[in-house]
Amino acid sequence: MSFLTTIFNIAIVIMSISMLLTLVRFIKGPSLPDRVISLDVFSANLLAVLAIYSIISEQKAYLNVALSISLVAFVGTMTFAYYLVQKRNKHQEND
Amino acid sequence: MIILLNILLAVLMTWFTSAIYPGIPTTGLWMISLFAGWMVVFWLLSVFYNRKAFFKLLRIVVLILYYFKELIIASVKVAYDVLTPKDHMRPAIVAVPLDAKTDLEITLLANFITLTPGTLAIDVSEDKKTLYIHEVYVKSGDLEQVRKDIKDGFEKKILNITRM
Amino acid sequence: MIKEIISALLILLGAIFMLISSIGMIRLPDFYIRNSASTKAVVLGVSLILLGVGIHYDDILIFIEIFAIIFFIYLISPLAAHIVSRAAVITKVEFWKKTNLDDLDRRKEELPD
Incomplete structure (x- = not known):
C-alpha cells in the first residue's frame, strides 16, 4: 500500500512544479489575458491536487471543495473577460 | 428531452x-x-x-466517441509540439461560413471546435453567419482545406443530430 | 489490486499532461497559441485524474459527484477560452509574427469599429 502512496506523492510533486511554472507566466505575462488564462490553469491544477489529496488523507469531503473551486474559477474568468471588454468600451467613449 | x-x-x-x-x-x-x-x-x-429518438441517440454516441478521439489526438499533438524544440506551427485566422442557424447549434459547434487539434473559436459575426477560428497547423497557407475539414467534420455531424 | 493499479496509472498520466500544459504556458510564443494548447491539455489531464480518483474510491455517490465535475469542466473550459480570446481580440493583444491575418483584416474593413 505504501507503493501507491508513493505514486500519489509523486503526482502531487509534479503538479506543484506545474503550478510554479504557471505562476512564472502569471508574473511575467505581457498582457492581462495572459494572466487570466494562467490563473485558470492554476485553479485546474489546484482542483486536481485536492482530488489526489483526498485519497491520501482519506477525507471524501475534499471532493466537494474541488467541485466548488471548479465553479468559482469559471465565474472569475468570466468576470475578468467582461471587465476587459467594458474597460475598452469606456475608453472608446471618452476619446 | x-x-x-x-x-x-x-x-x-x-x-x-x-x-x-x-x-x-x-x-x-x-x-x-x-x-x-x-x-x-x-x-x-x-x-x-419513438423511432427517431433511437437513431438520434445512436448518432449522439457516435459524436461523443469521435469527440474523445479528437481530444486525445489534440493533446498528444500539443505535447509533441511542446516537448520538441523545433516549431512547425503556422497559425492563421480563418473565417468559416456557417450553415448552423440557431444558438444551440452554434454553441455546440464552437465548443467542439475549441477542443480539436490546434483550433480555437474566437468570434461570431453580428449576423451569425461567420465563425472566426484561430488555427495553428495550416499546411502551406491553404485556408480552404481548413474550412472544408471543419464543415465536413463537426458541423455535418451536429446538423445531422439537431435537424432530424 | 488491479483497481488500484489502474487508478494510479490514470492519475500519473493526468499529472504528466498537466505538467506538459504548463511547460507549454512558458514556451509557446503567443497568447492565442498558449490558450488553445493549455485548454486541451488541462481538460484531458483533469478528467483523467478525476476518473482515477473515482475508480480508487469505487462508491456510487462519489461517481455521481465526479461525473458532475467532469461535465462542468467539459462545458465550461472551452467557453472560458472562447470568451477570454474574444476579449483579447477586442483589446488588441498582439499576434505572433508568423500569423496569417487576412480574414480578420477583411472583417475590420467590413465593420469599421
Whole structure:
C-alpha cells in the first residue's frame, strides 16, 4: 500500500512544479489575458491536487471543495473577460 | 428531452439498486457497466415509442466517441509540439461560413471546435453567419482545406443530430 | 489490486499532461497559441485524474459527484477560452509574427469599429 502512496506523492510533486511554472507566466505575462488564462490553469491544477489529496488523507469531503473551486474559477474568468471588454468600451467613449 | 429523462432514470435506478441489494459488488467498473445496461434497456424501450429518438441517440454516441478521439489526438499533438524544440506551427485566422442557424447549434459547434487539434473559436459575426477560428497547423497557407475539414467534420455531424 | 493499479496509472498520466500544459504556458510564443494548447491539455489531464480518483474510491455517490465535475469542466473550459480570446481580440493583444491575418483584416474593413 505504501507503493501507491508513493505514486500519489509523486503526482502531487509534479503538479506543484506545474503550478510554479504557471505562476512564472502569471508574473511575467505581457498582457492581462495572459494572466487570466494562467490563473485558470492554476485553479485546474489546484482542483486536481485536492482530488489526489483526498485519497491520501482519506477525507471524501475534499471532493466537494474541488467541485466548488471548479465553479468559482469559471465565474472569475468570466468576470475578468467582461471587465476587459467594458474597460475598452469606456475608453472608446471618452476619446 | 427524452434523452435527459433516460439518463436521469438510469442514474436513479443504479443508485436504488445498489442501496436495496447491497450484495451487488460496488466496484466502480461494475457500476458503470450496470449504468450502461440500464441505458441500453431504455434505448430499446424508446424504439417502441419513438423511432427517431433511437437513431438520434445512436448518432449522439457516435459524436461523443469521435469527440474523445479528437481530444486525445489534440493533446498528444500539443505535447509533441511542446516537448520538441523545433516549431512547425503556422497559425492563421480563418473565417468559416456557417450553415448552423440557431444558438444551440452554434454553441455546440464552437465548443467542439475549441477542443480539436490546434483550433480555437474566437468570434461570431453580428449576423451569425461567420465563425472566426484561430488555427495553428495550416499546411502551406491553404485556408480552404481548413474550412472544408471543419464543415465536413463537426458541423455535418451536429446538423445531422439537431435537424432530424 | 488491479483497481488500484489502474487508478494510479490514470492519475500519473493526468499529472504528466498537466505538467506538459504548463511547460507549454512558458514556451509557446503567443497568447492565442498558449490558450488553445493549455485548454486541451488541462481538460484531458483533469478528467483523467478525476476518473482515477473515482475508480480508487469505487462508491456510487462519489461517481455521481465526479461525473458532475467532469461535465462542468467539459462545458465550461472551452467557453472560458472562447470568451477570454474574444476579449483579447477586442483589446488588441498582439499576434505572433508568423500569423496569417487576412480574414480578420477583411472583417475590420467590413465593420469599421
